[in-house]
Amino acid sequence: MGIVVLTMKASVIEMFLAVPQINCDVKAGKIINPEFVVKCPAGCQDPKYHVYGTDIYASYSSVCGAAIHSGVLDNSGGKILVRKVAGQSGYKGSYSNGVQSLSLPRWRESFIVSEGKSQKGVTYPSALTYSSSKSPAAKTDEATKAYQKPPVPGTTAQPVTLTQVTGATATGAAHASLPKPSPSAGSTSSSLRPQPVGLRSRELGEMDLWKPGSVLLDAGFVPKEELSTQALEPLSQGDPNCKIDLSFVIDGSSSIGKRRFRIQKQFLADVAQALDIGPAGPLMGIVQYGDNPSAQFNLRTHMNSRDLRTAIEKITQRGGLSNAGRAISFVTKNFFSKANGNRGSAPNVAVVIVDGWPTDKVEEASRFARESGINIFFITIEGATENEKQYVVEPNFSHKAVCRTNGFYSLNVQSWFSLHKTVQALVKRVCDTDRLACSKTCLNSADIGFVIDGSSSVGTGNFRTVLQFVANLSKEFEISDIDTRIGAVQYTYEQRLEFGFDDYNTKSDILNAIKRVGYWSGGTSTGAAINYALEQLFKKSKPNKRKLMILITDGRSYDDVRIPAMVAHHKGVITYAIGVAWAAQDELEVIATHPAKDHSFFVDEFDNLYKFVPKVIQNICTEFNSQPRN
Numbered sequence: 130m131g132i133v134v135l136t137m138k139a140s141v142i143e144m145f146l147a148v149p150q151i152n153c154d155v156k157a158g159k160i161i162n163p164e165f166v167v168k169c170p171a172g173c174q175d176p177k178y179h180v181y182g183t184d185i186y187a188s189y190s191s192v193c194g195a196a197i198h199s200g201v202l203d204n205s206g207g208k209i210l211v212r213k214v215a216g217q218s219g220y221k222g223s224y225s226n227g228v229q230s231l232s233l234p235r236w237r238e239s240f241i242v243s244e245g246k247s248q249k250g251v252t253y254p255s256a257l258t259y260s261s262s263k264s265p266a267a268k269t270d271e272a273t274k275a276y277q278k279p280p281v282p283g284t285t286a287q288p289v290t291l292t293q294v295t296g297a298t299a300t301g302a303a304h305a306s307l308p309k310p311s312p313s314a315g316s317t318s319s320s321l322r323p324q325p326v327g328l329r330s331r332e333l334g335e336m337d338l339w340k341p342g343s344v345l346l347d348a349g350f351v352p353k354e355e356l357s358t359q360a361l362e363p364l365s366q367g368d369p370n371c372k373i374d375l376s377f378v379i380d381g382s383s384s385i386g387k388r389r390f391r392i393q394k395q396f397l398a399d400v401a402q403a404l405d406i407g408p409a410g411p412l413m414g415i416v417q418y419g420d421n422p423s424a425q426f427n428l429r430t431h432m433n434s435r436d437l438r439t440a441i442e443k444i445t446q447r448g449g450l451s452n453a454g455r456a457i458s459f460v461t462k463n464f465f466s467k468a469n470g471n472r473g474s475a476p477n478v479a480v481v482i483v484d485g486w487p488t489d490k491v492e493e494a495s496r497f498a499r500e501s502g503i504n505i506f507f508i509t510i511e512g513a514t515e516n517e518k519q520y521v522v523e524p525n526f527s528h529k530a531v532c533r534t535n536g537f538y539s540l541n542v543q544s545w546f547s548l549h550k551t552v553q554a555l556v557k558r559v560c561d562t563d564r565l566a567c568s569k570t571c572l573n574s575a576d577i578g579f580v581i582d583g584s585s586s587v588g589t590g591n592f593r594t595v596l597q598f599v600a601n602l603s604k605e606f607e608i609s610d611i612d613t614r615i616g617a618v619q620y621t622y623e624q625r626l627e628f629g630f631d632d633y634n635t636k637s638d639i640l641n642a643i644k645r646v647g648y649w650s651g652g653t654s655t656g657a658a659i660n661y662a663l664e665q666l667f668k669k670s671k672p673n674k675r676k677l678m679i680l681i682t683d684g685r686s687y688d689d690v691r692i693p694a695m696v697a698h699h700k701g702v703i704t705y706a707i708g709v710a711w712a713a714q715d716e717l718e719v720i721a722t723h724p725a726k727d728h729s730f731f732v733d734e735f736d737n738l739y740k741f742v743p744k745v746i747q748n749i750c751t752e753f754n755s756q757p758r759n
Contacts, residue, residue, distance in 0.1 A: 147255045148208055148245075151192060153178045157240040158188035161258040163213045166245050169193035174204040180230040182220030184429055184470065185408075187236035188213070196242045198228040200468065208245025210253075213238060215436045218366075241429055243468065249423065365433060367407020371560035374412055374428055374471050375404075376464050378456050378481040381417040381447035385484045389545045390446045393482060396548050401437040403556045408432055411560070412470060415441070418456035419449030424463070428470030453487035457494040457530070461501050476568040478559050480506045481530065484545075486513050490523045495530035500754050504532045504567040506559065508551070510542045532567035533758045563673075571750035573607040575675040576614050576630050578666040580658050582682040583619040583649035586711065591735040592648040595681055595709075598738040600643045602679065603636070605746050610634040614674070616666045617643070620658035621651025622687070626665045655686035659693035659704075659720070667702055676702040677749065680720060683735075685713040694720045703752070704728065705745060709735055727752065 148166055153173035173193035181187040186195040196202040196209045204227070217239055222232040247253060377400075379393055397415065404411045412432070415425040425444050431437040460479050465471045479498065486509075498505055507527040513520070523529065531538035537558060542548050562568075579599050583592060599617070606613040614630040627646050633639045662678060670676050678697060697704050706720040706729045714731055721728035727748050730741050 149255065149257050151257075153191060153193050155192055156189055157186070157192050157195075157211065157213070158238060159260050160192075160211075161260055162254055164211065164253065165257060166208060166210050166247060166253040167192065167257070168208050168245075169196060169202060169206045171204060171206040173197055173202075173206065174227050176229065180228055181222070181233040181236070182217070182239070183223045183225070183230055185214065185217060185220070185239050185241055185432060186230070187217070187220050187233050188238040188240055189233070189236060190230075190240075192240070192242070194228060195230075195240070198223075198225050198230050199242050200226050201242050201244055210243045210245050210247075211240055212243075212430060213240050214431060215239060215433060217432070239432075243427070365405055365407045365410075367410020367412075367433075368405040368560075369409050371404060371411045371556075371562075372409070372475045373478050373559060373562065373565075374465065374475045375414070375559060376428075376460050376477075376479045377413065377415045378422070378453070378460060378479055379415060379417050380451055380453070380482050380484045381419045381449075382451035382484065382488075383419070383448045384451060385446070387446065389484065392545050392548060394441050394444060396552065398438045398441045399549060399552045400556060401434050401441065403552055404434065404560075406432065406434045406437050412472070412475075413437060414464065414469070415444070416456060416460055416464060417444065417447055418452055418459075419447035420452060421449075422452075422456035422459040423447065424459075424469075427464070428472075430470075450488040451484065451486070452489045453481055453483055453526075454489040454491040454494045457481065457491060457498055457505070461494070461498040461503060465501075465503065476562055476565045477501075477503045478506065478565065479503050480508065480555070480559065482508045482510070483527075484510055485517075486521045486523075487526055488522060491526050492523065492529040499532055499567045499758075500570070502568055502570045502573075504538070504559075504565045505530055506538045506540070506555070507531050508540045508542060508548075508555070510545055510548060512541060531758075532565070537564060569673075570607075571753035572605065573612040574673075574753075575606070575677050575749075576616070576667070576670040577603075577606070577677045577679065578630075578662050579615070579617045580662050580678060580680040581617060581619045581627075581646075582621075582653060582655070582658075582680075582684070583651065584621050584653040584684065585650045586653070587648075587683050589648050591683070591709075594735045594738060596643055596646055598681070598742070599679075600640050601739060601742045602745060603639055603643065605742070606636075608634070608636045608639055614671075615639045617646065618658060618662045618666060619646060619649055620654065620661065621649050622654050622657075623651065624654075624658050624661035624665075625649065626661075629666060630669055653682065653684050653686055654688045655680070655682055655716075655720070656688040656690040656693045659690065659697055663693075663697055663700065663702065667697075667700065675753070676700075678702050678704045679707065679745070680704065681707045681709070682712050683709045684711045685716055690716055690720055698722060705730070705748075707732065707738075707741065707745075709733075709738065 148168050150168040150170070153170060153175065169192070173191065174197050178191035178194040180190045180194040180198050182190065184199060192211060193202070193206070197204060201209055216235065216237040218235050220233040220236065222230045377397055379397065381390065385393070401413060404413065406413055412428040414427045414430065416422050417425055426440055431440050457479070465477045467473070471477065495505055507530055509527050518524070527539050528534055540551055540555065542551060581595060581599065587595070603615055608615060615633070616630045617627040619625050619627055628642050633642050659678070659680070667676050667678070694704065704720055704722045706717040708714060708717045708730070709732045712731065717729040717731065718725040730745065732738055732741060
């Protein structure tokens with residue numbers, strides 16, 4: 130008798146798995162499954178579907194409403210992936226994507242939403258398990274009757290009450306949902322009364338009973354059908370002195386073996402504990418690589434060290450080669466996105482763990498990561514011996530990958546059994562945000578001083594064109610008191626400080642300040658203007674900032690520019706000279722930083738200035754990215 134064996138790829142099987150569909154009013158707390166893919170209908174942007182929180186949502190929220198608020202869906206609906214996470218001590222409301230979410234003091238369970246793409250090897254339920262028998266797919270009046278319960282046969286529907294457990298009942302009910310009071314109950318002594326959320330059950334007998342009354346969910350109370358007397362321990366908000374967005378890129382290749390993979394997971398758990406994960410401090414996600422990389426979880430999946438450690442324990446080994454270069458490219462292109470929890474205000478850090486050596490090249494992928502502002506650390510464990518170096522695909526791979534080659538970003542561990550000894554050293558380094566040099570990019574790390582020719586030959590109309598050029602250049606930079614700062618000097622025979630580096634800290638304020646600059650008119654003393662800018666602008670530049678002077682003139686200077694230009698170069702001021710119309714090109718080359726061909730530009734007429742904005746920005750960034758990494 131013949132035997133026929135049918136095999137199907139997981140992707141083909143997924144085509145036949147039904148994706149459960151839910152209505153807009155379904156709350157995450159009603160679904161028991163910890164992780165699931167569902168399909169939301171159109172129209173869930175309606176304000177009647179309440180959402181609580183931002184990025185991390187209380188489980189009392191509409192699942193589909195939260196998906197729209199987070200930007201994963203629009204009002205046309207679609208598939209989403211939902212993951213349950215721990216309850217938070219507070220949820221902050223915000224307006225996003227047409228949905229106004231509300232604030233909530235605390236809740237026992239949370240969830241996050243992401244795109245409804247199934248992970249390879251993960252099967253999601255084709256049918257959901259609900260906490261009550263009522264079908265959530267059926268249309269209900271819950272939205273318009275916010276806190277009413279279904280009526281008991283033969284009685285009038287009762288409003289949902291807010292309950293408080295007395296000391297006598299607290300012990301026995303510590304791990305159970307509170308019982309529903311009889312609709313006919315009328316005695317104050319026999320009915321349950323409101324309890325503040327999060328109150329420890331052992332304290333309930335010691336407090337005065339709250340008077341019955343109308344209270345709101347946002348005031349810190351919850352409907353009794355959602356409330357458990359099991360109090361939540363306060364969750365850490367994270368270490369504010371280590372506010373980083375951190376990706377661990379871990380080796381899941383076959384060569385590492387099961388035992389060393391377990392050691393690697395224990396190391397990650399120890400780091401997570403030492404970091405004190407939380408929304409006000411460090412956030413941590415993990416990417417595992419073998420032949421190909423895959424995100425185990427992103428930055429906002431687990432918002433405290435306890436949950437993160439539990440998730441790390443569940444990671445399984447992928448197997449395959451050790452393609453670390455491919456993993457670094459994946460992290461750069463996919464991991465540090467707003468949808469994955471990247472906060473923008475926190476440095477991006479990627480710690481790559483390699484067993485021995487990678488099976489692909491890392492240099493080009495790492496360069497792209499550095500230029501994207503990612504601080505790459507490398508932990509190499511049991512590196513190649515002299516006899517093994519002939520098999521290494523890319524010699525000095527760690528040196529080529531890290532943010533800087535000064536030793537700060539590299540850790541070489543002789544044995545897997547010594548890996549645990551590096552926990553504190555690594556934590557200290559990734560939290561030293563002042564030394565995370567790759568967080569600095571060409572657009573966010575400079576003090577830029579514009580030195581603008583306001584002489585009579587320019588004219589009022591052309592002067593406004595010059596100011597528009599200055600504004601167009603300024604728009605390209607990330608401007609704040611800790612990022613790029615802008616200042617401006619106008620000169621004729623004399624000089625005038627229009628505004629300094631500390632005067633304006635936002636892009637809109639800078640652009641408005643540029644618009645307000647008035648045309649002066651007079652002679653052309655460019656040399657004196659350079660000296661003035663050095664004294665009035667760049668003397669107040671921050672030590673960790675690149676100093677850029679962008680000088681714009683339309684004619685030859687009446688005074689000497691050579692000595693002032695040499696002083697500027699000697700003080701580390703990178704000078705770009707832009708000449709228009711009658712400007713002397715030989716003088717522009719003297720003013721400009723070497724090589725002059727990259728730092729001096731000549732424009733035949735004022736109306737063509739705008740064409741040079743991309744070239745100036747490109748040259749600024751090319752120079753920044755070519756700096757020695759030491």
